[in-house]
Amino acid sequence: MHSGAAADPHDGGPGATLRLDRFDFGPLKEGEALVEPILGSWEANIDHALARSPIDVCRSRGEDAVVLGNSGLVRALKVNAGNRDVQVREGDLCLLLPFGRTDRFGYAELVHAYDEPGTIGLLAKQSKMAARLLLPIPDGTPYSLPQWASYGRYFTAWDNWQKAYGCWRTQVADADPADHLVFGWGGGVAFAELLLARRAGFRVAMTAGSDERVSFLRENGITAVDRRRFPDLSLPTRQERTDRDRHQRRRTSVKELLDVIGELSDGHGVAIFVDNIGEPLYDITLTAMARQGVVSTCGWRAGMRLSQLRGAECISRHLHVNTHVWRLPDSPGIRDFQESDGWIAPKGADMIYDFDRVPELAEDYANGRIGSYFPMYRVNPL
Structure with missing residues (x-):
């Protein structure tokens, strides 16, 4: 280049x-x-x-x-x-x-x-x-x-999951993961991370936008939430901001997705939300969170500038985890875990x-x- x-x-x-x-x-x-x-x-x-x-x-x-x-x-x-x-x-x-x-x-x-x-x-x-x-x-x-x-998606997921799970445990030390949902917007890192969450005993679910990906998630023990059911989740573009119908369609899509998340989490919301998308979906991520929940990211697909209502995040005791790559000395250990446990x-x-x-x-x-x-x-x- x-x-x-x-x-x-x-x-x-x-x-x-x-x-x-x-x-x-x-x-x-x-x-x-x-x-x-x-x-x-x-x-x-x-x-x-x-x-x-x-x-x-x-x-x-x-x-x-x-x-x-x-x-x-x-x-x-x-x-x-x-x-x-x-x-x-x-x-x-x-x-x-x-x-x-x-x-x-x-x-x-x-x-x-x-x-x-x-x-x-x-x-x-x-x-x-x-x-x-x-x-x-x-x-x-x-x-x-x-x-x-x-391996890159897996090594990144390993580091992000260790930090996110550790933060969640600081607030709910005795909670049974089986009663809590880990949710991710679609992507390879999120997929690898949700496999770790499933190993830890959590309920796991992730969005997917094609028949191929929906089947792939199900085959690997992850509840697939078909993104096509909610076609207007992303924030309206600049050109769409004055389009009232577009905003109404988004409200409908968001409500329907939140209803699904409510069903998957027994009404409590997401305990750990893996969000590597960014601005277009970030407000939904925060709305979907459980109290004492963790929003965790190690990158962004679109829109890295985010805003939030700090008071609401404090009252809900949401913890925000941001990681990048992983720690170089940890690399051999992550490789060996992949080899021995088949997390690959x-x-x-x-x-x-x-x-x-x-x-x-x-x-x-x-x-x-x-x-x-x-x-x-x-x-x-x-």
Whole structure:
């Protein structure tokens, strides 16, 4: 992706922002590895980068061109360990951990192949990166490479769930999770998080907007709430704000959804609401919450500026959890939990685009045309 100043004119679609080009990088420094990307996971941060919102990553990094893609599976071709303690060996198949700059506790401040200057992503036939970011997948694993390549949504969900559940327990220490509902707006991270909630004994439900996704949720033990039953949930656009009929349709859709949530929660509301959408649905999220409930987010699909009535949130004792990525030192433990407990993307749940179809993938993702929660791109063959 080139900077706005350097980019050629195009039709404005996200796919047209990408350009196939030669990208040069220097020799391996100590602690770096040359890698061959195999499978990349298409994450929301790529969509944000192509939309140049909330930031123009090229301008933020001070670079004319950026190679995106910071979640997926690579093969280590060459490792320059030097005097550093490096765990990865040449030939290893590894997960790329998307950490650029971390704080003193190991949490991400800047993200690899996004806003960290000088970092190179997976949308390249070869790339180089810090070897400390390469986490080998277990030898002899029973899971497929596409299942492992979806790890980013699961690692993010793990961290967010631990914080959300911990906060909920501070206020209702003795409550039985079986009497409480965890609800999520649709998405891959929310799906993974609700599986953890189900393991913890909660009732779980999630919205879905297609027959494919409704069936997928049911097959995985999650109550599917068909989003198509409530077609006007999103806030009216600027053009629609004076349309009284549009507002009435929204009130109808919201009431009908809240009735469903009431039935699922025995009238108490949502104990933990996973909301990675943002502004268009945020007022509904808060309205649907139970007392002592937690609203938890680790990103946004649309609209990151939110407003709330603080007094109402205080009186209802709502806790707001916001997380980003996860803690780098926790990565091996999360991987090992996936391997031992099978908390991993269901086999065959992915949708893979070949490398030359990446612009098409960008367009399909931006326009909601992908049925899978785990869209991917194949860069090199195994």
